[in-house]
Amino acid sequence: MPQLCSIDDAVEKVLREIDGPIHLGLPLGLGKPNSWVNALYQRCKQLPERELNIYTALCLGRPHAEPGLQQRFLQPFVERVFADYPELDFLGDLRRGELPANIRVEQFFMQPGSMLGNNDAQQNYVSSNYSHAARDINARGLNVLAQLVATDPLRPEHFSLSCNPDITLDLLPMLDKRRANGEKILYLAQVHSELPFMSGAAEITCERFDIQLQDPETSALFSTPNMPISLQDHCIGLHASTLVRDGGTLQIGIGSMGDALTAALLARDSNNSQYKALLDALSCTTDWQASIETIGGTETFAEGLYGCSEMFVNGLLVLADAGIIRRAVYPDLRVQQLASAGALDEQGRPLSIQALLDAGLASTLDAPRLAELQRYGLLAAEISWHEGQLNLPGSLQVPADLTNPQTQQALDTYLRPASNPAVLHGGFFLGPRSFYNRLNELSFEQRQRYAMTGICFINELYGQEQLKRLQRRDARFINTAFTMTLMGAAVSDQLENGRVLSGVGGQYNFVAQAHALADARSILLLRSWRESDGEVRSNIVWEYGHVTIPRHLRDIVVTEYGIADLRGKTDSQVIEALLNISDSRFQAELIKQAQENGKLDKAFQLDTRYSNNLPERLEALQAQYSAIFDEFALGCDFTPEERDLLRALTWLKGNFKLKQIVRLGKATLEAPKPAAFMPQLQRMSLAEPHGLREKLYQRLLLAGLQATSSTAH
Incomplete structure (x- = not known):
């Protein structure tokens, strides 16, 4: 079992046991143990002789806005949605160009558009196919792997890699091989109390890790709110x-x-x-x-779809809840061949013994073939084979010849759904808060159908x-x-x-x-x-x-x-x-x-x-089909007032330019009285403006609200 450590003790253990440069691998997106990473980073900042190299992708930070209307809108929303999510300290220093000389951050994927003007991030970007990332990170000499994991009281000896089995499962065999050759490599896990426990390939034994942080992380998971869908x-x-x-x-x-x-x-x-x-x-x-x-x-969708997506996005879960993502696939080739031949129903149960024969199943069952069908879950476990006969419950015996009508009739009642069906394979997930909540609401059996791998x-x-x-x-x-x-x-x-x-x-x-x-x-x-x-x-x-x-x-x-x-x-x-x-x-x-x-x-x-x-x-069609053109078709983290403000600010951004300054000026002069949009103004702390700047902000906002009020759905 892993050694239980405090955050500080885990940092000191890594510094003590890793001789020379630390090469730290972190999952992309959601799966980083930020609090521990911050502690290690701050400690290495105090030790300029210790080299720290961080290999990761998609470092998630709260959105920021310049002072003005955008900031007035964004700041309360960020505080509400992102709550106490712990920012990565190295990400802040990277953005400010303040990474110390002994620390280097390499990413193979960045939060879109977030590092366009950052020379350090641009120079240390690694262009790799996602499927090559594990190979390339391992080649850099990775010697510490740290990850958030999930637990389930019914599975006390197991962790789930949950949101990020993607690269970790590809890395572990490479790292294990190096460890077997005598290299010192440490695996660290921290439980997050809100991470959904995903089973299947994402479930690994706790003993695979060397260190477990003794205190679970309880801060908010980083979420990506659903943004408006434009026409x-x-x-x-x-x-x-x-x-x-x-x-x-x-x-x-x-x-x-x-x-x-x-x-x-x-x-x-x-x-x-x-x-x-x-x-x-x-x-x-x-x-x-x-x-x-x-x-x-x-x-x-009469048959439904199977999802196979590197990212398990909120939309795929919505489609699954709607019964569109429902076509099951199976981990065993033989079962999948039977399913592809149409021998299984939507629940994975064979339609009949004859259907299995038509799909290519051998007509005679010997002991190994019977055991195979039972291992796949297709036949009840209480059936046994003896000298060319099948022994069924109730002392009934039938020939092991599946073409025999008596055998078919008897066995049809003992057909069972195939084991381990999946309607979706995903490598990592990230989404709005409602997405995480929905996964946690599902039963363990329901979650098993979403196979993270x-x-x-x-x-x-x-x-x-x-x-x-x-x-x-x-x-x-x-x-x-x-x-x-x-x-x-x-x-x-x-x-x-x-x-x-x-x-x-x-x-x-x-x-x-x-x-x-x-x-x-x-x-x-x-x-x-x-x-x-x-x-x-x-x-x-x-x-x-x-x-x-x-x-x-x-x-x-x-x-x-x-x-x-x-x-x-x-x-x-x-x-x-x-x-x-x-x-x-x-x-x-x-x-x-x-x-x-x-x-x-x-x-x-x-x-x-x-x-x-x-x-x-296209705009001419929007009002006629408003139900289909719902701008928040997958749910919304914004209040009704914030939706109005978001439209208004988008309109202002598109019109605040020299060629349309006359139009904008005219709109502000013709803006309605504040009473018409008081809840929206209160949300922006502009109900009672102070000074010339706030009065201008109010007029601009009123112009935007008036211009976009007819486009609300």
Whole structure:
């Protein structure tokens, strides 16, 4: 069993037992034992002769805002939602450029956009596929692994890696091998009282760890509140939802586009008539009908989906609660073969002995085959074999020949559901507070259906490839990009000047996997335009100085205007398909660039069906289908007043620029009296403004509230 230590004693044990530089590995995201990491960090700051190297990803910090209206909105919200979550001390110093010379932080994925201007973080970023992270961290000489874990009173000898088995399960065999060769490597665990206990591969014996912090962590888990789903994102999600095939496999990522896809799938299943009517209004079922029929569908989910996603996001749990994520897969190849052949029902129980035979089960049961079926859970344990006969309860004996009608009739009553079914495999999770609460509400048996496991199982095909291919039928790996070249290359992780926004993560893994599976598709979600520095710009461009997914791996791209199926197409066909889903404000220039570079015929004319790709066309549909365009379709951490304020502040951000200063000034002059929005003003401490600055803030806020009050849903 691990040695129980206080935080300070655990720090001293590491300093004492690790000779030379400390190479500390921490899980990405939620699974870091922040309080202990802070204690070690502060101790090493006092010991300049001790080198501390930290290898991790996705270091989570509270959102910050500059002084002004944004800060007035954000600070009370942050205090309420993040409560006593302990910030990582090294993250604060890294942001301020104050890391001491003896401490280094390397990350392979960063909180999106948080380190764009930080030279230290940019210089120490490691570009690795998610599935290669364990290999690369181990190669750096990792000698301390520290992680938050969960416990269950019914499983006292076990820890659950809970939110982060992803890299840890891949690392442990590598580290164990080094330990067996005499290297000193320490494993440290700290229990968090609110972490859900996830079983299966995520459950490991306590004795695997050397140190356990004696006091469980009780502070708030870091959460990612559901943000508003914009009209642009909703339309992207609607188009993408038509490409998901019933009975297939689904992977989605974090963010509002993933939430929009979830909302659209919910509408497809529970509000199908209105869902189809909206698709017709978007011209989706006419312009993209061939792709929808070939790749996906628009009917309700009769078979359900299996989730296979590196990140177990809130949307996947919502889909599971709605009965959409429900197609079970099994860890044993033979059982999965039976399931794939249609021999098992939705609960995993064989339909009949004859169904098992039709699926390829041997017709004669000997003792080893009987034991195998019982190990899989398919036959009751009380059946035994003796000299070609099966002994059943009640002294009944039947031949071990499964083609025998008497045997079939007798055994059909002893068929049982297969063991260890899973409707979802995930590598890590992170989400809103309601997501953690919901997982903790589930019974242990219900939670077992969400199988948290190592990232190499999810993100790669090799290793149990035959099993994975059967499980991942009709896979739709759906991720996001922020820019797409007109030739089909995707940009998702860094700017063309080399500055990293986030990281490659597992995106390349899933794109490559989509090409390796016979019936899978990679779907990249893209907002066709963005507003930046006061200008509206296209996210579909002729060229870009960096790519995440090269154009030879191009597949499907979805924007708010439609679907571009690029697989196997010529360059000119790819260009035309992307022009069809680009914003019409930029189509002429894109056509000109393609023609000037000889990639598009000079006589090319854009189909008139795609010449009205404008936000105004989509806005006209919003009021008519308000139930589907719910901006908080997956729940909300904001109060009603905060929702109003969020819309108003977004409007102000979009209008506070030189070219629209006259419009903004006019709006402030015409702003309503404070009484019209008193609860919102009170939330911002602007009900009774003091001084010129606060009076200006109040007028600006009132203008924004008035301008956006009609868009509330």
